Amino acid sequence: MNGAQSMLRTLVNSGVDVCFANPGTSEMHFVAALDSVPEMRGVLGLFEGVVTGAADGYARMLDRPAATLLHLGPGMANGLANLHNARRAGTPIVNVVGDHATYHKSLDAPLESDIDALAGWSSAWTRTSARAQDVGKDAADAVAAALHPPGQVATLVLPADASWSEGGAVADPVRRARPRTVPENAVEELAEVLGRGESTVLLLGGHATREAELLAASRIAAVTGARLFAETFPARLERGAGLPAVEKLGYLAEQVTYQLTDVRHLVLIGSRPPVSFFAYPGKPSELTPEGCTVHRFAGPADDTADALARLADRVAPDAAPVLAEPTRPELPTGELTAQTVAEAIGALLPEGAIVSDEANTSGLMLPMSTAGAPRHDWLALTGGAIGQGMPVATGAAIACPDRPVICLESDGSAMYTLSALWTQAREQSNVTTVVFSNRSYAILRMELQRVGAETSGTAAAELLDIGRPDLDFVALAGGMGVPASRAGTAEEFTAQFSKALGEPGPHLIEAVVPSLL
């Protein structure tokens, strides 16, 4: 058994049975080993940003890692931006990077580079397998590292000779760390604070945006009057009719300041104190209101479900959670706008949908229009590195083939990792992509004003305008094997969206909308 075969067998034994891959020559023995470990499913991406983003989406849905397969330093470099998002999401990923044979590295061949530097940038855990004999054990350790609470990017560098040499040994799964249990005195102290009747916010983040935590938090809120917020960009927010409705903190500092007005106690549960996404001249970066006490009740690596359950049993033993009623917008008619697209999606969102949301400015109305839709999961752009939406949708569809995946994309972001569509076509994934085509980096037009930049001419405006020439997403999707259509009215959008949801396989709808900003 060579090193590559021991790696694949160990990964499968450790519960990792999907590998998103964009291989090269140094990974050929890993690729060949797929034929001897048929339990491992290889999924090809045409660009590494698709590979890493798909691994992120997959693990957000299943809470266990997929593997990636990347080609040396440059391949890893191409996958970094979505590893950044995965790191921010607390997503477990076993990131496998092929490297030159150990004895080849000192020759500084063209593809040679410092992979450790890239791994350090993106990963909580990094190791290089020096010999075939070590590969199995290293792979088992990598899975355990990826699953270290709350979830981490673990990068395992696999030199070509460690991969091709005989001597590989399959390793047993390694015991994983459990989330830390929040101590009882912390529960007691917070119960006392909640009992004071002062203005309190429970800020839910990380794993605390899932059902168990939401139900407990809602019971606590019902009794104590505390308000619930989710962090601005949750990795996975469970929501819809039958679940507690939780408003997200806004993207703009001004929104957060408004949402937290007069709050005296901010309780962090899997979340961190709110900060402005960017700095703006003369505006605060830290958004916790003056005079507000921050209570770090449970961190991202803590057992938030257990902690909230104990807190709820203490302060609200008999209370029931407040659940969102089923309610949908009317099907819109007339002009197609960000508003009417949002209404149509709210009206038609299917039960059990997974929404990968990178709609940016065009998506501002979506949380409201879908709040009472059937239960669904919402996957947000956790790290701000655009190009996440389509890959995450692709991976979520591999993870949950029986659930409909809706990918909400802005046109600017869509162009980063567009070839995710090809993987969707190849895998016949049930992903319906809606591109909000407003032909501009609309968010930057807003930000240009907000940062106080003064412009006197057209040179600056030119760099925010992506409508010269117009991008034709129907042609682009068709070029990658995804059936696509363009909607110019609300009626057209509604008809196309319904049709896409009713058919198997991927679809794309280009929704031509005016910029909101």
Next chain:
Amino acid sequence: MNGAQSMLRTLVNSGVDVCFANPGTSEMHFVAALDSVPEMRGVLGLFEGVVTGAADGYARMLDRPAATLLHLGPGMANGLANLHNARRAGTPIVNVVGDHATYHKSLDAPLESDIDALAGWSSAWTRTSARAQDVGKDAADAVAAALHPPGQVATLVLPADASWSEGGAVADPVRRARPRTVPENAVEELAEVLGRGESTVLLLGGHATREAELLAASRIAAVTGARLFAETFPARLERGAGLPAVEKLGYLAEQVTYQLTDVRHLVLIGSRPPVSFFAYPGKPSELTPEGCTVHRFAGPADDTADALARLADRVAPDAAPVLAEPTRPELPTGELTAQTVAEAIGALLPEGAIVSDEANTSGLMLPMSTAGAPRHDWLALTGGAIGQGMPVATGAAIACPDRPVICLESDGSAMYTLSALWTQAREQSNVTTVVFSNRSYAILRMELQRVGAETSGTAAAELLDIGRPDLDFVALAGGMGVPASRAGTAEEFTAQFSKALGEPGPHLIEAVVPSLL
């Protein structure tokens, strides 16, 4: 004057007047400053790999840097692979990375990351401008660093507050380092070696693949019998009728071993000793033949033109260079193959063409078919990180708007940075892209055999097959505003290629060819 304005004015004063950009909020003051420094031309890319690759292509043609503008760590991450290629090419680039305001960094906002780690991976010189007062001086230093022989990636990190704060001061251009002069005794020693009449190869790399060096090297070869080779992936090889013909070292170790059979002296001129691109089990990685003496005559940072001129004047004072005769293949007819496409390109390549070559396996016949075509420049994939071809073509066209640019692309590589086509359409660049569409990672099918990987089934083959579904490059190009057509016969290709060359603006031809391998 704020920091951003001082940066742009300083860059222009230092000879940097094009900025390839994909900005975000933290770069808005830089963008706004474009309106106050109209000499700086902003060119928008829809993905950072396009931005950095275009900067590479631009500077390969003009020997002076363009600036880039990238958005924080994730934006830089997306641009790394083509910075890797630029680093291997010895290309000068002033890589400007916007960052959060200095006081905002410790808050670990979503886009926060360790930019220095990425800069260290890719750049020979890195600095962060701490204050607006420093930005001008730092920019001037960055240009000088980029121009340090042979050319380097210089990364300047620009925090948002250094950009927006008043106090910016324009700096004068900084004096640049000159290439080192090769000492006279090295010339004497090599002249002695060349006089022995033993089998000698002059291996030309870096700047030594340009006209002056080629002419001198050809004179030397004519008198001494030394043979000339260019490195496998030259950054810019000047070639064609009227210039000395220089064969490139092969990509495969087996080819190099053949080319260097019985060579007793290998003279490095801007080049490095040949090594195998990848390691293969049981095969050598170092390709210098046994018993061959390596003479490190001139390194990449040395003045190769001067050194070769002095050597030629010494050993071949009266010799004339051997120049390639004008000769072209016949226009091909019949089946479209990698061979007939190569013949058609050789038959039609226009005078002064710039060829950006990422044709990989499909391009094996191109060097022969174009050797006697009118004089042209050949830009190769220097660092092996695919996704270079279309961005480099884009930048070369910005640098040399009056010259025809031909981009030769393989289908797999084309999908990495495809949105370069959009920038070509926006700038109405005279780029004709030929995509060799063989629907596979053909090079990997070959490499799977060469590394000795045994496969028993279809799982491995699946990961090398990009023909399910087929990519439709005509649709993809059209979706980005580039007129495109598909050629299935040699006659169709010839007609489409001629038409594309005869019209202004970008074009794409999808050449459907069987895989060579």
